Amino acid sequence: MAGLTNQLSIENLYNIHRDKLKLEWVAGQQGGKHSIIRDDEVTTTESLHSLSLVGHLNLIHPHQVQIIGKIEIQFLEGLRNISMQDSITQLFNSKPVCIIVADGCEAPTLLKRKSDEYNTPLFSSPKSGNKLANVLHYFLTNLFADMLTLHGVYMEVTAIGVLITGPSGIGKSELALELISRGHRLIADDAPLFSKIGPEIINGTCPKTLQDFLEVRGLGIINVRELFGDSAIKKNKYLKLIVQLQPMDADELLSLDRLEGSYHTRSILDIDVPQITLPVAPGRNLAIMMECAARNHALRVSGYNASEVFARRQKRLMESGKE
DSSP states (O other), rough: OSSSEEEEHHHHHHHHTTTTTTTTTOOOGTTTTTTTEGGGGGTTTSOOOOSEEEOOOSSSSSOOOEEEEEHHHHHHHOOOOHHHHHHOOOOHHTTSSSEEEEOOOOOOOOOOOOOHHTTEEEOOSSSSSHHHHHHHHHHHHHOOOOEEOSSSEEEEEETTTEEEETTTSSSSHHHHHHHHHHOOOOOOEEEEEEEEEEEEEEEEEEEETTTTTEETTTTTTEEEEHHHHOOOGEEEEEEEEEEEEEEEEEEHHHHHEEEEOEEEEEEEEEEEEEEEEEEOOOTTOHHHHHHHHHHHHHHTTTOOHHHHHHHHHHHHHHHHHHH
C-alpha cells in the first residue's frame, strides 16, 4: 500500500513552496533534479541519506533537507577556519538533497561554494527555521503517506470521522443525506481516500473528481455544497470509527450482545480502528443510531463504558440484596 509517490524533485519542491516560504535559490542550481525520497525507501546500503526527511542541521544524524538557522550560522562562524571547513565538508559528505538557510541569515561564502561544487541546491528564506521545518515536514509526510481507497461514505458526525460501509444498496447514501440534513458534514462518497500520516493517525479525504457529490438512488448525483451550503462539506478528518451497516433477520438480532453491542476493530493501514456493526431492520432510525454511535464512541475513548457501569451497578444491587 505505497503512497501515491515515493519521491519529489527539488525543483518541484521549490516551485510549490517558493512563494509561501519566500525561498530564494542561492547556489547549487545544477542539483534541481535531485529528489527527496520517501524515508522507508532509503536504506544505508542504498544511500547515505538519513531516514529523516527534514530537520535542523545535524551532522551526526543528517536529514535529507538540512535547515540552517541563526543559531547554526552563529555556531559555524564561531569555529576556527579549519573547523568550519571540516564541519561544512562533513555536511556535504552526508549528501543532503538540499540545504535551506533560514531566519533571513546570509549564507556563508564557503557554503555557497560547496553547494556549487557538490551540485547541492542551497536556498535562503526570511522565515524561521522552525516554521520551515514544520511546513515542509507536514507537506512531505502527507505526500509520502501510505494511502488506501475504501468503499463507503466518509462523514464527520458529531466532530468524529466516521466511515459508513456496507453492501451495495443497503442505504449508505440515503443515511448520509439524512445526516447532512441534521447538520453533519460529508467528506467523501463512494471512494474516500485514507492516508497514514502518523503512527496512530489516519487522515481521510475526498478525491478531487468526487468532491461535493453524493449519489442517491432515485435522485442520481446531487451536489451537496450547492444544496446545503459550504458548511455541509468537510475537506478532511481523522478516521476514528467505522460503522458497518448489515441487514439482519430476527434471529441474527437476538444473537447480538445486548450489553456490549457489536464492537470490533478493523486494521486500516496497520492501525486498528474501532468498528461497530449496525443492524439494518424495519423501524430502526439509522441517523439517530449513527449519532448515538459517534457520541458513545467518544465516551468510550474518554474512559466511560456504559455497559461496565451498568454491570457494576447490578452487581452492587445484588450484593446489597443478599445483605
